[in-house]
Amino acid sequence: MKKPVAMIGLALNVASVLHPLHTAAYYEYREQQEIREIELNIKGDIEPKLVETVHQVLSFLPEKFSETVEFMQLSSNHYDPRGMANSKKVLLNTADIESEEELAAVTVHEIAHAFDLGVLRGGSGRATKIMYGRTPVLTDDPSYELYRESWVTETERKSDATDADFVSGYAGWSPFEEFSESFTLYFFHHEHFKNLAKNNQKIARKYAFMRDKVFDGVTYADATDQLYPDDVFDVTLLSYNFQNFLEAMNNLPRPIDTPTVQVKVVTKTPNRRA
Ligand SMILES: [Zn+2]
Numbered sequence: 001m002k003k004p005v006a007m008i009g010l011a012l013n014v015a016s017v018l019h020p021l022h023t024a025a026y027y028e029y030r031e032q033q034e035i036r037e038i039e040l041n042i043k044g045d046i047e048p049k050l051v052e053t054v055h056q057v058l059s060f061l062p063e064k065f066s067e068t069v070e071f072m073q074l075s076s077n078h079y080d081p082r083g084m085a086n087s088k089k090v091l092l093n094t095a096d097i098e099s100e101e102e103l104a105a106v107t108v109h110e111i112a113h114a115f116d117l118g119v120l121r122g123g124s125g126r127a128t129k130i131m132y133g134r135t136p137v138l139t140d141d142p143s144y145e146l147y148r149e150s151w152v153t154e155t156e157r158k159s160d161a162t163d164a165d166f167v168s169g170y171a172g173w174s175p176f177e178e179f180s181e182s183f184t185l186y187f188f189h190h191e192h193f194k195n196l197a198k199n200n201q202k203i204a205r206k207y208a209f210m211r212d213k214v215f216d217g218v219t220y221a222d223a224t225d226q227l228y229p230d231d232v233f234d235v236t237l238l239s240y241n242f243q244n245f246l247e248a249m250n251n252l253p254r255p256i257d258t259p260t261v262q263v264k265v266v267t268k269t270p271n272r273r274a
Pocket of ligand 1: 113177
């Protein structure tokens with residue numbers, strides 16, 4: 001999840017047929033949806049269970065998060081980071097990922113990057129001092145509301161910023177990692193984020209930004225299965241139970257009459273090497 005120049009993380013939301021717990025109303029909702037496909041390329045030997053995990057994550061993330069994603073890849077290579085993304089691509093690498101919980105969280109973290117970079121964009125605003133590669137973030141980029149809380153540039157924090165103002169150590173690395181870490185915490189560990197917000201005004205504003213500007217007021221089940229450590233470096237390594245999370249998501253009411261686009265992940269396994 002380190003940030004190469006033109007590539008941060010990616011995002012997705014998939015509906016699939018892998019959820020026997022869905023209700024009839026849920027299927028009715030799905031039938032009314034348009035379908036957008038995202039290609040998921042499998043490179044090398046990947047456990048089928050991990051492919052399914054990516055499909056499941058995508059089935060619960062609202063479609064807007066993956067709106068600009070065209071391509072995803074699942075590979076296994078110890079020399080690559082666990083995930084990378086830009087606005088169009090999400091690359092996931094299972095080599096150093098130890099559980100379906102971790103893969104699900106890394107997938108969400110990368111998709112958050114794609115949403116941040118591809119969907120939440122400025123238009124006619126002025127350039128700020130925060131750069132993504134060679135491109136300045138604009139004042140009317142919706143994410144700037146989050147970034148400007150603690151950042152002067154993409155590497156320099158505001159003089160009054162402290163480590164306690166970030167949801168994790170990694171969130172303190174850059175405004176872009178802060179976006180993805182905060183997004184992932186909101187999605188999987190909602191109660192923990194809320195608790196942090198009670199004791200820190202900046203985190204309270206960051207939480208409100210995620211809730212209102214990113215997740216449209218929707219809160220998710222918190223599948224955390226232990227007390228949180230005080231000092232979290234990486235949100236994707238926090239403990240929770242993915243199966244409990246899926247079950248809780250399956251029991252959420254679905255907005256049957258809301259027209260949305262369903263994202264379908266199409267798995268492609270190349271059978272020969274070029
Ligand atoms: Zn990242």
